[in-house]
Amino acid sequence: MKFAIVREVDGVVDRLVEAQDLETLLMNTPAGCDPHPCDNPAVVPGEWRWGSGGFAPRTLPEPTPDELRADLIAKVKQTAEEWRMRFMSPGGAKKAVYSMKQAEVEAFNALGTTLAGRLAAVLGLSATARGRRFRYALAEAAIRNEPDISKAIDRFAAGADISNAGAARIEAVEQLAVMNLRAAKTLGELRAVYAALSWQ
Structure with missing residues (x-):
């Protein structure tokens, strides 16, 4: 029973x-x-x-606007983090790898305005400097039997573009929602802001 x-x-x-x-x-x-x-x-x-x-x-008392605001902001931040993880791999080590790959993309692009100029600049570096600046691109080119790092750099850039664009949109939605929640004065306004959120 x-x-x-x-x-x-x-x-x-x-x-x-x-x-x-x-x-x-x-x-x-x-x-x-x-x-x-x-x-x-x-x-x-x-x-x-x-x-x-x-x-x-049980009939619960209505929260104050400040209580509801704090609750909704916490929910927005939690939901934003869940959405960001759809675009980013979990784990601190993986995030560090992606950051280093992004740095290699930027370093490669800074070497010149043409692909030929960039590749010539890479070859002009000492082996040690080349290995330190482009270790991920060099490793990927080697394992794929590619003649240079340009295709690896293109893959790194494409992956970053997709991931960063999604994460950037979620960040913008989160920041606007938090700003609007902080500006809302009444329970109705707060609930309307939260109900209008769209993460997609």
Whole structure:
């Protein structure tokens, strides 16, 4: 049989317990609580309470605008992080690799205005300097048997473009939402700002 363990102080359901005997029921009823038989499947701990009319959904007071604002900003930041991870690989090491690849793209592009000029500049570097500046592109070109690093650089740039464009859009949505939530004055305005959010 199912019982709702109800707090004496406020009648709120603390937990639900399955108990076939009195000993089990008493072991699962902490001090300051009373057990009540409960066959209503809708009863949820923390959200329902026991009163003179039996079990009923708990009526929670409206938050203040400041409380709702803080809650919604936290939700926006959490959702933004979840969306960003759709465009970025998890793990600090992988993020560091992508950052170094992006640096190689920028270093390669800074070597000249034409592909031929850039490749000539790469060859003009000492082997040590070339290895330090383009270690990922050199490794990828070698493993793919490519004659130079230009195709590896193009792949790095294309991957970064896709990932960064998505992450940049999410960042912009997040910043605008937080700004609008901070500017909103009433509960209605705050809820309207949050309801209007679009992450796609």
